[in-house]
Amino acid sequence: MIAFAALGLVLPTVAAPLTGQATDSVSDNVALTTENSVNAEYVRTTETGDITLDLSPSDPALAADGLNPEARTYVADTFRIRYDGDTEAAVWITSDAAGVTFLADGAPIDARADAVTLAPEESVAVGVVVDTRGATPPESSEFTVRANVTDADTETADPAPGIAAPDPEAFAILPWRDGTSARLICDVINTSTGEPFEGDPRRVLKNVLDRAEEMGYEVNVAPEPEFFLFEEDEDGRATTETSDAGGYFDLAPKDLASDVRRDIIYGLEEMGFEIEASHHEVAQGQHEINFEYDDALSTADNVATFRTVVRAIAAQHDLHATFMPKPIPKINGSGMHTHISLFDEDGNNAFHDEDDQFDLSDMAHSFLAGVLEHAPAITAVTDPTVNSYKRLVPGYEAPVYVAWSDRNRSALIRKPAARVPAASRVEARFPDPSCNPYLAFAALIAAGLDGVERDLDAPDPIRENIYEFDEAKRQEYGIDTLPANLGEAVDALEDNEVIADALGDHVYDKFVEAKSQEYDEFRVDVSQWELDRYLETY
Secondary structure (H helix, E strand, C coil): CEEEEEEEEECCCCCCCCEEEECCCCCCCCEECCCCCCCCEEEEECCCCEEEEECCCCCHHHHHHHCEHHHCEEEEEEEEEEECCCCCEEEEEEECCCCEEEEECCEEECCCCCCEEECCCEEEEEEEEEECCCCCCCCEEEEEEEEEECCCCCCCCCCCEEEEEECHHHCEECHHHCCCCEECCEEEEECCCCCECCCCHHHHHHHHHHHHHHCCEEEEEEEEEEEEEEEECCCCCEEEEECCCCCCCCCCCCCCCHHHHHHHHHHHHHCCCCEEEEEECCCCCEEEEEECCEEHHHHHHHHHHHHHHHHHHHHHCCEEEECCCCCCCCCCCCCEEEEEEEEECCCCECCECCCCCCCECHHHHHHHHHHHHHHHHHHHHHCCCCCHHHHCCCCCCCCCEEEEECCCCCEEEECCCCCCHHHCCEEECCCCCCCCHHHHHHHHHHHHHHHHHCCCCCCCCCCCCHHHCCHHHHHHHCCEECCCCHHHHHHHHHCCHHHHHHHCHHHHHHHHHHHHHHHHHHHHCCCHHHHHHHCCCC
């Protein structure tokens, strides 16, 4: 059984007891026992017991433990959660506001990962911590208490994630830690059912790959993640000062970061990566390291690991590595071009057909047609940040036009040259390295498989430079554009059942909620560009 309760909070700018007003409209299953009082109790009665929020006056001892004046954080208020059930309960406490975290009996808790475990008739003192660093505290906030109460005879209606199940094949020593640490990737298991948790991104990708396997295919993926290396200031904070003045495929002395790339490659190879190529990219301070294709799940694991390795080894060189898509305006951003191919049960490349003009099978044409059809919705997943759409603009080698080509790089999908049949593939050029690789690959593959199942016909390739087309010519060729911002991308995702089904209800709902909030926060923010342009003009 799940209990939900929420309290509207007013957050002060100085350390002081919090005041606010409770509301009785948070849930049909939540009863407010004391109307409109800050000392009210919310009670959710389950078959196994009661979860009670006692919004009593602040606990001085807890507040003292949590106060950190030097860090400009303070405990704004405390409350107590009591549990009167017959079995153990796991409780999560979260907030919608930046800079608001929590203490449980004086110890910090990670709202995304840590549950407070309560035995029957046990309680916990919770401190609401406000961090004022870098911004004025929000005027109001809402915190949510969610409990998962386990009953031996019943299953919870909305089970929470539980244990992490290690994947032995994903074990690897971290070489820069002198053999004292290792990577071990885990799947998340639902504690109530013993089944995989549907909110696990790795499970989302596995579900799509299971569908491909049922169709008789194994999916191979090879990404090309790009990143920037920036100098750090005297306090160790990242700047946007590039570490070199190199350009595309430049070598030392202009490429001063070649030693850093070398150390990153050595570290990756010690972890089992097969590095295909590395080089300086177009922008100053921008780099690319490519590793060999592998099955889609292993590749997603490798992308997640790659980002960690790059950051860690860059830090050893007093540099900050970022996979932010567009950290510097008016230069090329970082992408993660993703090559995809399907192999049949006999180990043959199902994308290859030597009799085709482009060496692509009918199935490959249908696959890329599916990706093109669903591209606007896919973009929300493969380019998931507000900043992603600063990269997806014409003129900086990032594709924005929904088309494919075998010759030019202005199209969304390119068919690279293949020297051998096994190398026939399609390249999705629009993903960026800020994406969750599990969700991004799942969305791309699901779209392609939908095209295969529906036997879609791919449009003719565009061999001209689409960047040079005007709007009339794009309309003549039937070329659409990607969403112009994260808000449009989320709208496209909400209108697309195929990608939504691939993500699953849990991930889809949470993803749309989080990204809608992110875009709303961006829309109401005032940028430095606006201040520079308008503050003294009007």
